[in-house]
Amino acid sequence: xxxxxxxxxxxxxxxxxxxxxxxxxxxxxxxxxxxxxxxxxxxxxxxxxxxxxxxxxxxxxxxxxxxxxxxxxxxxxxxxxxxxxxxxxxxxxxxxxxxxxxxxxxxxxxxxxxxxxxxxxxxxxxxxxxxxxxxxxxxxxxxxxxxxxxxxxxxxxxxxxxxxxxxxxxxxxxxxxxxxxxxxxxxxxxxxxxxxxxxxxxxxxxxxxxxxxxxxxxxxxxxxxxxxxxxxxxxxxxxxxxxxxxxxxxxxxxxxxxxxxxxxxxxxxxxxxxxxx
Numbered sequence: 001x002x003x004x005x006x007x008x009x010x011x012x013x014x015x016x017x018x019x020x021x022x023x024x025x026x027x028x029x030x031x032x033x034x035x036x037x038x039x040x041x042x043x044x045x046x047x048x049x050x051x052x053x054x055x056x057x058x059x060x061x062x063x064x065x066x067x068x069x070x071x072x073x074x075x076x077x078x079x080x081x082x083x084x085x086x087x088x089x090x091x092x093x094x095x096x097x098x099x100x101x102x103x104x105x106x107x108x109x110x111x112x113x114x115x116x117x118x119x120x121x122x123x124x125x126x127x128x129x130x131x132x133x134x135x136x137x138x139x140x141x142x143x144x145x146x147x148x149x150x151x152x153x154x155x156x157x158x159x160x161x162x163x164x165x166x167x168x169x170x171x172x173x174x175x176x177x178x179x180x181x182x183x184x185x186x187x188x189x190x191x192x193x194x195x196x197x198x199x200x201x202x203x204x205x206x207x208x209x210x211x212x213x214x215x216x217x218x219x220x221x222x223x224x225x226x227x228x229x230x231x232x233x234x235x236x237x238x239x240x241x242x243x244x245x246x247x248x249x250x251x252x253x254x255x256x257x258x259x260x261x262x263x264x265x266x267x268x269x270x271x272x273x274x275x276x277x
Contacts, residue, residue, distance in 0.1 A: 003137065006145040007087035008274055010055070015076040023069040031074065035059050051086070055079040091136075091147065095129055095154055098122050099263065102158050106256045116169065119162045126155045146274055153266060157259070164255045171248035 001011055019027045031038075039057045046054045060075040102122050108115040130151050137145060 002142075003145045004143055005274060006137065006147050007082055007084035010079060010081045011052075013078045013080070015078065017074040017076075018064065018071055022071070024063055024072045028072045029074040030061065031059050051083055052080045053083055055081050087147070091129060091133055092150070095126060095151055098126055099154050099157070102161055103256075103260065103263070106161075106252065106259075116162070116165050119158065119165055123155065123158050123162060126151065126158065130155065146270065150270060157263065157266075161255075161259060164251070168248045168252050171244050171251070175244035175248070 001009075003009060017029055019029070035056070035058050038059070039054075042057055043054055056079045058077040058079070060073075060077065062073050062075065064071050064073050102119060105115055105118055105122075108118070133147065133151060137148075
């Protein structure tokens with residue numbers, strides 16, 4: 001069986017009638033009716049509405065040359081077509097819906113951990129469908145059927161999207177760590193400044209002379225300088241955090257556009273090879 005275009009495949013079976021004892025001079029096999037009448041009568045007789053649909057029955061009358069004699073042959077070529085509705089409902093549509101859900105998952109917040117688990121669930125679902133498909137297809141195919149290519153490519157696309165989600169989550173976590181470090185340093189700097197100002201506003205009674213006042217002023221200047229330095233470092237960390245976030249968003253948007261274009265091109269090429277249009 002040729003299962004390359006499964007489940008939209010068309011199979012042809014030949015039934016050959018030939019005498020094993022008489023040559024063409026002794027016996028000639030002819031048909032009583034033509035191919036059109038035989039096809040029409042066979043369709044009316046073929047009442048079982050199963051997996052296959054009878055398309056046509058053609059007849060070929062020819063002579064076959066053997067070593068000892070030339071014999072007459074009558075070949076019936078039966079053409080049948082598989083009804084694909086069952087496989088469309090059970091395999092192709094669910095896998096396509098999984099792919100649509102994977103595309104819509106890009107609109108989930110990248111900071112959410114549920115996004116990655118959702119994509120992994122989709123990947124596991126398609127792997128189960130591949131196992132069922134492997135048990136359904138007969139093992140007589142010479143090359144990989146298109147439905148296997150369809151499932152494998154979608155499985156690979158979702159796997160690549162999971163890797164992209166992991167990368168985006170990593171960048172988002174780095175940005176959140178930068179923001180948390182900057183906020184902690186800002187809080188500690190403000191606390192130290194308040195303590196210094198409080199000490200200067202309420203000096204002890206023993207501090208009276210000019211040298212101690214100059215040292216207090218010098219300490220205040222050092223505190224202001226350290227605060228400016230901390231503010232500068234905080235701005236740098238915030239810029240770095242925004243840079244990580246911006247890179248993550250750019251990667252996510254560009255990957256989504258490329259992902260949708262790849263899906264459309266793949267489905268169009270596969271549909272053309274499959275003969276759907």
